[in-house]
Amino acid sequence: MQVEVRGLDAGYGPVPVLTGLDLTIPSGALAAVLGQSGSGKTTLLRALAGFLRPTAGTIHFGERLVVGPGTFVPPEKRKVGIVPQEGALFPHLDVTDNVAFGLPRGSQARVDEVLDLVGMRDFAHARPHDLSGGQQQRIALARALAPEPDVVLLDEPFTALDANLRQRLRAEVRDVLREVGTTAILVTHDQEEALSTADLVAVMRDGRLVQVGTPLEVYDAPADLGVARFVGEAVELPARAVGGDLVACPLGDVPVRGAVQGEAVVILRPEQLVLSCPVAVTDAQDTPQPGRGVVREASYHGHDSLVRVELADGSVVPVRVPGGTPPPLPGDEVVVGVTGSGRVYPV
Numbered sequence: 001m002q003v004e005v006r007g008l009d010a011g012y013g014p015v016p017v018l019t020g021l022d023l024t025i026p027s028g029a030l031a032a033v034l035g036q037s038g039s040g041k042t043t044l045l046r047a048l049a050g051f052l053r054p055t056a057g058t059i060h061f062g063e064r065l066v067v068g069p070g071t072f073v074p075p076e077k078r079k080v081g082i083v084p085q086e087g088a089l090f091p092h093l094d095v096t097d098n099v100a101f102g103l104p105r106g107s108q109a110r111v112d113e114v115l116d117l118v119g120m121r122d123f124a125h126a127r128p129h130d131l132s133g134g135q136q137q138r139i140a141l142a143r144a145l146a147p148e149p150d151v152v153l154l155d156e157p158f159t160a161l162d163a164n165l166r167q168r169l170r171a172e173v174r175d176v177l178r179e180v181g182t183t184a185i186l187v188t189h190d191q192e193e194a195l196s197t198a199d200l201v202a203v204m205r206d207g208r209l210v211q212v213g214t215p216l217e218v219y220d221a222p223a224d225l226g227v228a229r230f231v232g233e234a235v236e237l238p239a240r241a242v243g244g245d246l247v248a249c250p251l252g253d254v255p256v257r258g259a260v261q262g263e264a265v266v267i268l269r270p271e272q273l274v275l276s277c278p279v280a281v282t283d284a285q286d287t288p289q290p291g292r293g294v295v296r297e298a299s300y301h302g303h304d305s306l307v308r309v310e311l312a313d314g315s316v317v318p319v320r321v322p323g324g325t326p327p328p329l330p331g332d333e334v335v336v337g338v339t340g341s342g343r344v345y346p347v
């Protein structure tokens, strides 16, 4: 079911948190609302769930108006399922009773169905304290899905889990949500989680959505410098337009997408940078080779190494060197080249 938010204002007391917020989530999509702490993600979630009464704007679930002038559908009538951060299960009830909670009597078949869906049927009679954090979150998802909600809201549901489990569980949750086809909204401050899990990423800053797009769009074509810095690691260099689609920057002349004039900032991603050995001789004017620099730090991560190179102008750029190649050592002279194109923004 499509979720449509138009011109939404919401806050606590006189100070608004969300102002004029617009968001459309197509039916069946998983949208991530991504933003730093305090940007207003939870406030949006609460407005969608019905725990907070917006002061202006509308929210539609499909054709149904749930928030609007003179309309405020209470949480229990919204057909919304919620997966909170953690600790959502009743400790004194077993898994079956937790999932059946709030369902009409005689819903055992539905409980079995959702437990199958999340791969937890074997744990039907376990108590929450016998389950791992990841298993508990799967039960929380099963419980949210059991009443066949129109919309599922997930409030940082993986935060309390360790890194490996988090990755696995978010893929599982995404697959389950795809299978049932329920429209879902995931609130997260973790850009990697948003990019890897969602169909649509809505980047929130100071109570506004600054960009809504596919993971590829927000990573590859950030709407502004703030989004570029927040979504993934950004290599940020001073640049100057030199005609055509080129800017001059400390890495030499780099092709860019986006219009630019005069002074600007160019953004590249670390995986666009490649290291090579410096050529011994520079040209007749003794102009330094563009991109030439000195390795200041190299950290090994198995799948790759992150090498920080200080360029001639003092800028330090991170470069990812694929695993399997020994990374250069601090003090080594290198040349940083660029593949693909950058994005430019006004200063």
Ligand code: ADP
Binding pocket: 012, 017, 035, 036, 037, 038, 039, 040, 041, 042, 043, 044
């Ligand atoms: P996020 O979920 O992105 O961390 P929140 O929606 O929780 O952000 O908070 C947005 C802003 O609203 C913050 O400035 C926060 O201090 C404020 N805020 C959140 N909850 C309340 C509340 N219950 N009363 C007053 N202000 C609040």
